[in-house]
Amino acid sequence: MFGCYAATWTHVNFGAGLLLLALITVGGAVLAGAYVERLCFAPHRGGSAIAAMVASFALWMQFEELATLVMPRHLYAFPLLVERGPLALGPFTLRVDALVTLAVALIACMLLAWTLYRTRFGLAVRALIEQPSAAALAGINVPWVFVRVFALASAMGGVAGYLVVATHGQITPMLGMWATLKGLLAMMLGGLGSLPGAVIGGLALGLLEAHSQWYLGPQMRDLIAYLLLFVLLAARVPWMTTRSAS
Amino acid sequence: MDKAALLLSLVLAQTPQADLRCVPTGEDFVYDCTVTLTRSGRPLEGARITVGADMPSMPMAHSTRPAKATPGTKPGEYRARLDLEMLGEWAIKLRLDGPVRDLLVLHYEFDSKGASPSKR
Amino acid sequence: MDDYALGVLTNIGLFSFIALSAYLLLIAGEMSFGQQAFFGVGAYAGGILTALYGWPLPLAALAAMALGALAQFLVALPTLRLRGLYFAMATLAAAEMARILFELLHWRRSIDGELAGPDGTQGFRGIRWIFEHGIEPLHYLGIVGVLLALVVGLFLVVERSKLGATLRGIGQDPELAAAVGIDVQRVKLGVAAAAGALAALGGVLYAHHNTYIEPRNFDIMLGVHSLAYALIGGLGTAFGPLLGVLLDIGVLESTRFFQGYRMIVFGGLVAVLLVFRPRGLLDERMVLWIRQRFS
Numbered sequence: 080m081f082g083c084y085a086a087t088w089t090h091v092n093f094g095a096g097l098l099l100l101a102l103i104t105v106g107g108a109v110l111a112g113a114y115v116e117r118l119c120f121a122p123h124r125g126g127s128a129i130a131a132m133v134a135s136f137a138l139w140m141q142f143e144e145l146a147t148l149v150m151p152r153h154l155y156a157f158p159l160l161v162e163r164g165p166l167a168l169g170p171f172t173l174r175v176d177a178l179v180t181l182a183v184a185l186i187a188c189m190l191l192a193w194t195l196y197r198t199r200f201g202l203a204v205r206a207l208i209e210q211p212s213a214a215a216l217a218g219i220n221v222p223w224v225f226v227r228v229f230a231l232a233s234a235m236g237g238v239a240g241y242l243v244v245a246t247h248g249q250i251t252p253m254l255g256m257w258a259t260l261k262g263l264l265a266m267m268l269g270g271l272g273s274l275p276g277a278v279i280g281g282l283a284l285g286l287l288e289a290h291s292q293w294y295l296g297p298q299m300r301d302l303i304a305y306l307l308l309f310v311l312l313a314a315r316v317p318w319m320t321t322r323s324a325s
Numbered sequence: 326m327d328k329a330a331l332l333l334s335l336v337l338a339q340t341p342q343a344d345l346r347c348v349p350t351g352e353d354f355v356y357d358c359t360v361t362l363t364r365s366g367r368p369l370e371g372a373r374i375t376v377g378a379d380m381p382s383m384p385m386a387h388s389t390r391p392a393k394a395t396p397g398t399k400p401g402e403y404r405a406r407l408d409l410e411m412l413g414e415w416a417i418k419l420r421l422d423g424p425v426r427d428l429l430v431l432h433y434e435f436d437s438k439g440a441s442p443s444k445r
Numbered sequence: 446m447d448d449y450a451l452g453v454l455t456n457i458g459l460f461s462f463i464a465l466s467a468y469l470l471l472i473a474g475e476m477s478f479g480q481q482a483f484f485g486v487g488a489y490a491g492g493i494l495t496a497l498y499g500w501p502l503p504l505a506a507l508a509a510m511a512l513g514a515l516a517q518f519l520v521a522l523p524t525l526r527l528r529g530l531y532f533a534m535a536t537l538a539a540a541e542m543a544r545i546l547f548e549l550l551h552w553r554r555s556i557d558g559e560l561a562g563p564d565g566t567q568g569f570r571g572i573r574w575i576f577e578h579g580i581e582p583l584h585y586l587g588i589v590g591v592l593l594a595l596v597v598g599l600f601l602v603v604e605r606s607k608l609g610a611t612l613r614g615i616g617q618d619p620e621l622a623a624a625v626g627i628d629v630q631r632v633k634l635g636v637a638a639a640a641g642a643l644a645a646l647g648g649v650l651y652a653h654h655n656t657y658i659e660p661r662n663f664d665i666m667l668g669v670h671s672l673a674y675a676l677i678g679g680l681g682t683a684f685g686p687l688l689g690v691l692l693d694i695g696v697l698e699s700t701r702f703f704q705g706y707r708m709i710v711f712g713g714l715v716a717v718l719l720v721f722r723p724r725g726l727l728d729e730r731m732v733l734w735i736r737q738r739f740s
Contacts, residue, residue: 129476129529130719133676136669137715144708147411256665260541267534302545309538312531313523340573375448381568381661391449416657420448427576430657 105237111142112233113226139255146252156249176246183242187235188278194231204228236262267308341369343419343429347407347440354409356440360394360419361402368401373422376405378415381432391420412436414443451582455654457694458589462647463667464674464686465596466640471675473636474616476533478668479520479540480644483513485547485663487645488652489563495574495653497554497562502574506649513645514638516543521637525630540668547660568659572652589650596643600683612636673715679727688727 115138165174195201203224206214215221240258244250261284269280284304292300341364347356358376362369377391389410394403409415412435419429432443463484470477487509494505524535553562563569575585603609615622615629623629652658670693671686678689693711722728 129533130723132530132533133476133669133672134716134719137673137712137719139712140666140669140708141712144706144712148706260537260665263534263537298545298548302542305538305542305545309524309535309542312527312535312538315527340571377449377452381659391452418655420452422448426579426581427573428656430570430655 105234105241108233108237108240109230112229112236114138115229115233136259139259143252143255146255176242180242180246183238184278184281187238191231191235200224200227264304264308268311340364341372341421341425341427341429343431345417345431345433345440345442347433347435349437349439350406354411354435356407356409356435358405358407358440359397359402360405362421363401364425368399369425370396370400371423372403372425374403374405375420375422376407377418377420378407378409379418380411381414381416391418409435448582451586452654453694455582455586455589457690458586458593459647459651459654460671460674460694461593461687461690462596462650463644463671464678464690465600465683466644466647467668467671468675468680468683468686469600469636469640469643471672471680472616473612473633474619475525475633475636476529476672477536477640478533478665478672479536479543480640480671481663481665481667482520482540482543483517483641483644484648484651484667484671485543485658485660486516486641487513487648488658488663489547489550489569489648490645491649492569492572492652492658493552493562496569496572497552497556502578502649502653505574506646509645509649510642513648514642517641517644518634518638521634525633525637537665537668540663540665544660544663547663566660568657569652570657572656572658575653576656585654589654592646592650596646597683597687604682673711676723676725677715677718679722679725679731681724681727681729681732685725685727689725 115135193201195204203214203219206217206219207221207224211221236258240254243258244254265281265284266277267280268284269277287307288300288304291303295303341362343363344361345358346361347358349355350357360374360376362372362374374394375391376394378389389408392405392407394405396402397404407417414432414434417431417433419427419431421427421429433440434443463480466480466483467477470480490512491502491505491509494500494508495502500508520536520539524532524539527535547563548566550563551565553560553564555561561571580588603612611622611627611632614625615627615632619629674689674693675686676689677692678687679685692714693707718725
């Protein structure tokens with residue numbers, strides 16, 4: 080959200096091309112991510128994950144207010160990703176920006192997977208997740224790894240944010256809340272701590288929402304998504320609850 | 326419960342109705358507002374009104390200091406200066422004191438030109 | 446005292462109820478992001494009963510509390526076995542579901558030719574029981590204050606009793622509690638119901654204070670705020686959440702100095718305090734210290 084607003088501010092005050100805005104969004108996101116990481120996640124590392132979560136929600140409140148202070152109109156137009164209309168491919172009508180988003184998402188996931196499984200950095204991350212103390216003993220610079228993980232995560236967030244805002248053509252301060260909820264939902268559906276899970280969760284959520292909205296309307300769409308999450312959690316479905324996260 | 330409904334209906338007929346017209350001043354997000362108050366179709370005079378505002382989509386997020394309204398030129402008219410923090414949809418709360426005690430909530434969309442009733 | 450000050454004080458009282466509701470669950474070891482849902486249940490139920498069916502406020506409040514207790518009980522039943530983060534997510538999901546249900550709620554009744562009642566996203570206006578019965582703002586503040594005092598008193602009594610020790614025991618170390626023979630599930634369900642009733646009480650009082658409620662009033666922000674009040678104010682005593690509410694609404698909202706920066710300051714305060722004082726300002730250690738100093 081910070082990234083998107085930084086880009087909007089740039090756009091409103093200076094006017095800028097698509098690529099520059101995308102870069103600013105990602106850059107802004109990384110900056111915000113660093114701030115959040117330092118204040119919320121680093122201090123609580125050994126301790127309670129929930130404290131970190133509450134703290135991060137608190138920082139979200141800060142960002143929301145900051146956005147309204149700097150950009151006081153409730154709604155701003157954001158340059159669209161793609162100007163041309165939808166493509167017609169046989170019996171299907173496809174929105175170009177949706178296709179771009181999907182393509183970027185898949186590429187990002189592949190890049191992420193490559194990073195995690197084929198680089199030293201990725202090895203360090205996986206080692207830390209499996210056996211934190213052993214990893215530290217093996218000489219891995221733990222804080223530095225976390226900083227980079229966060230930067231990566233924030234960058235992904237920035238990319239996602241940019242695509243969302245550019246597709247919708249507008250931005251409001253409610254973006255932060257929306258992104259948080261959807262992100263949490265998708266992640267939980269796919270299973271905490273699993274990369275393929277997050278991807279599947281995101282796709283599944285998207286499919287579920289699109290179909291629910293088509294047949295039942297926007298409110299049922301959200302209701303069904305939350306209901307699904309609640310039911311899955313309550314049933315303590317194994318893939319969702321095995322990773323210890325307390 | 327019928328008696329209650331009757332009582333309710335009697336009281337509701339006497340509910341004050343309010344209308345709001347706002348004009349932007351030079352300053353950011355400060356508006357000069359005129360409230361027109363009527364009850365049962367007639368202008369309601371002598372009311373002490375405090376005008377407050379809250380943003381429905383971001384509840385509790387803004388602290389707008391309520392402004393006391395002063396009587397305007399015409400009967401049933403009151404003026405107040407509203408200092409909002411943002412443009413957008415606001416829930417304007419009119420707290421009435423005087424001949425009638427009440428709290429009215431109106432939804433208005435505030436932009437650079439003034440306020441217009443929210444399309445709800 | 447002018448109406449604005451009275452309004453602020455009343456708000457402090459109202460939000461104390463939901464803060465205490467979050468606090469209750471916290472000391473029993475559960476972090477709920479969903480208390481706003483039960484606050485909303487109380488608000489809608491109480492409003493419907495007084496505005497559409499002419500119930501007197503005290504009766505409507507009791508009914509609202511019962512409904513809130515039931516609702517939270519039903520949510521807690523399938524979820525109490527979940528650990529920390531998962532329970533938190535479940536409460537978040539449940540609360541958002543509740544909010545969407547409020548958006549879908551249309552319960553309109555014709556009162557003298559005019560339709561009144563909740564109208565989905567348009568909200569629920571005209572909850573005017575206190576105006577129709579000539580209750581002045583000062584009196585309402587008094588009512589809220591007395592109820593709050595009763596609740597806090599109840600908390601203080603429970604804290605010193607065996608029940609209080611049981612609750613904190615369950616919060617600190619559920620396995621140990623179970624080993625000692627406490628039926629952890631049963632106690633937690635009871636706590637959930639109580640928390641729901643508490644939040645609902647706050648809600649019904651809020652609805653009548655405001656005369657207007659809408660689904661957006663009961664969103665995640667409110668839930669996070671109530672959690673934050675308890676976490677900042679302190680988990681050592683029922684006065685903790687009150688302190689949290691006072692800090693936010695009393696100091697930040699009301700002073701000119703923080704105008705426009707309230708959330709930034711409050712959010713920063715929460716994050717920082719969580720690092721140094723994870724159990725709040727009035728945490729157990731502080732309370733113990735205070736007790737020793739003054740005994």
